[in-house]
Amino acid sequence: MAELHVALEVNGEHREVDVEPRTLLVTMLREDLELTGTHVGCDTSQCGACTVHVDGRAVKSCTVLAAQADGTSVTTIEGLGQVGSLHPIQQAFWDKHGLQCGFCTPGMIMAAADLVARNPDPSEAEIRHAIAGNICRCTGYHNIVAAVREAAAVMRGAAASA
Amino acid sequence: MIPAAFEYTRASSLQDALGILASDEGAKVIAGGQSLLPLMKLRLAQPARLVDIGRLAELRGVRRLDDGRLSVGALTTYAELADSPAVRYGVVADALPGIGDVQVRNRGTVGGAVAHADPASDLPAALLALDAEVVVQSAAGSRTVPVDGFFQGAFTTALARDEILAAVILPAPRADAGSAYASLEQRASGYPIAGVAAVVVLGAGGLIEWAGVGVTGVSDHPYRAREVEAALVGTTGSPEAVAAAAALVVGDREVNADIHAGREYRAAMAVVHARRAIGAALARVR
Ligand SMILES: Cc1cc2nc3c(=O)[nH]c(=O)nc-3n(C[C@H](O)[C@H](O)[C@H](O)COP(=O)(O)OP(=O)(O)OC[C@H]3O[C@@H](n4cnc5c(N)ncnc54)[C@H](O)[C@@H]3O)c2cc1C
Ligand code: FES
Ligand code: FES
Numbered sequence: 001m002a003e004l005h006v007a008l009e010v011n012g013e014h015r016e017v018d019v020e021p022r023t024l025l026v027t028m029l030r031e032d033l034e035l036t037g038t039h040v041g042c043d044t045s046q047c048g049a050c051t052v053h054v055d056g057r058a059v060k061s062c063t064v065l066a067a068q069a070d071g072t073s074v075t076t077i078e079g080l081g082q083v084g085s086l087h088p089i090q091q092a093f094w095d096k097h098g099l100q101c102g103f104c105t106p107g108m109i110m111a112a113a114d115l116v117a118r119n120p121d122p123s124e125a126e127i128r129h130a131i132a133g134n135i136c137r138c139t140g141y142h143n144i145v146a147a148v149r150e151a152a153a154v155m156r157g158a159a160a161s162a
Numbered sequence: 163m164i165p166a167a168f169e170y171t172r173a174s175s176l177q178d179a180l181g182i183l184a185s186d187e188g189a190k191v192i193a194g195g196q197s198l199l200p201l202m203k204l205r206l207a208q209p210a211r212l213v214d215i216g217r218l219a220e221l222r223g224v225r226r227l228d229d230g231r232l233s234v235g236a237l238t239t240y241a242e243l244a245d246s247p248a249v250r251y252g253v254v255a256d257a258l259p260g261i262g263d264v265q266v267r268n269r270g271t272v273g274g275a276v277a278h279a280d281p282a283s284d285l286p287a288a289l290l291a292l293d294a295e296v297v298v299q300s301a302a303g304s305r306t307v308p309v310d311g312f313f314q315g316a317f318t319t320a321l322a323r324d325e326i327l328a329a330v331i332l333p334a335p336r337a338d339a340g341s342a343y344a345s346l347e348q349r350a351s352g353y354p355i356a357g358v359a360a361v362v363v364l365g366a367g368g369l370i371e372w373a374g375v376g377v378t379g380v381s382d383h384p385y386r387a388r389e390v391e392a393a394l395v396g397t398t399g400s401p402e403a404v405a406a407a408a409a410l411v412v413g414d415r416e417v418n419a420d421i422h423a424g425r426e427y428r429a430a431m432a433v434v435h436a437r438r439a440i441g442a443a444l445a446r447v448r
């Protein structure tokens with residue numbers, strides 16, 4: 001199989017990778033670009049652990065071909081915040097105990113970021129609807145919802161004072 | 163899970179895509195990939211070539227036609243549909259939030275949903291009830307066919323191998339019509355166990371003048387329940403009339419059974435949700 005040349009923006013940086021056509025976006029991110037923050041939970045489009053943003057929209061990167069992401073702008077959990085300067089959603093997951101084992105957390109946070117970008121003041125029901133594609137086996141979701149509410153409030157405050 | 167190897171071509175135009183389909187028997191279209199990629203990962207599908215139509219702007223977006231009908235480009239995602247005038251149809255607005263999850267709605271397309279013809283997909287029921295049409299394109303030209311008749315069996319439609327679904331045409335919205343969708347979802351996947359879409363048009367004296375009823379999840383393909391429609395027309399849509407009509411929703415069709423719902427239960431749920439959808443459609447127009 002001829003390799004495909006994929007050029008895209010990942011977390012604001014221009015990246016180019018040669019991949020087999022059947023390479024999944026998540027595989028390219030984790031194995032070629034060594035961005036292992038994006039997790040593979042189910043590999044069957046169910047769990048949402050692999051959620052990243054493609055052109056600003058949350059998608060399951062195990063259900064997108066790397067080739068389909070050519071020319072797009074991809075954001076992974078690594079692009080959201082850094083150790084020492086966490087994104088408000090990351091900080092809120094920490095403060096509100098929104099994670100236990102942490103396996104689902106990168107996808108959960110990327111799904112939450114998609115929601116808050118579109119709906120700055122989501123209700124509990126809206127948050128639960130927005131993370132319906134993300135499975136967490138540990139927390140029971142309660143503290144995840146609390147964390148997203150908290151993060152949204154912090155981000156509204158920051159927007160109001162900016 | 164990694165799909166079997168394939169060649170990948172990104173189509174530069176609709177004509178380009180149609181040309182590839184016409185000349186390469188092993189070629190298959192990919193749009194959002196939300197049904198095709200899971201099948202390929204399980205190796206239930208092993209196309210030799212994927213023709214990626216995902217970037218074709220000519221197939222994207224919702225346009226109002228001169229006569230008020232809406233043309234929904236095949237590549238319009240569920241998320242884009244939810245932000246379009248198509249949500250003026252209650253039946254579309256009701257169905258969308260229950261389809262998959264945010265991530266699936268961000269990539270899954272209207273054309274993909276219709277072309278894939280999953281026996282348990284939500285949108286086809288809404289399109290059947292609305293009496294929508296699909297525009298189908300091939301290298302030889304274009305044809306427009308009713309959605310009713312398009313679904314022929316499980317994962318089987320009237321599309322030929324070398325055709326591409328270009329758009330879905332919705333009728334012009336009207337003030338004397340109401341519509342709604344009601345479904346019993348399988349809790350984990352969100353796919354409908356039984357889903358019913360209803361459209362009613364009220365005429366003189368508040369009598370039902372026209373009805374469209376689309377059913378999904380129940381049999382091997384989404385279907386239009388003409389028996390229910392006929393039973394509604396000419397009535398006032400009283401609870402008794404609605405219940406009597408809804409009771410006809412399954413008829414003598416062969417009902418699906420799986421671990422989530424046996425035949426009897428699924429058929430019963432189809433009746434319940436037919437009643438709910440018709441009742442909600444009436445409430446919206448009264
Ligand atoms: C986790 C998950 C949950 C889901 N839940 C639901 C649900 O609750 N309800 C529901 O209804 N659906 C559900 N779906 C299915 C989803 O709606 C479909 O996968 C999606 O709409 C298909 O569109 P696509 O663009 O991704 O199609 P693709 O996967 O790209 O293609 C699907 C098929 O259609 C063909 N095709 C695509 N576009 C065209 C075209 N324009 N012309 C001709 N052929 C074409 C392809 O060749 C392929 O055979 C779910 C999917 C997932 C992954
Ligand atoms: S790994 Fe992609 S949805 Fe679970
Ligand atoms: S914290 Fe363990 S799966 Fe969510």
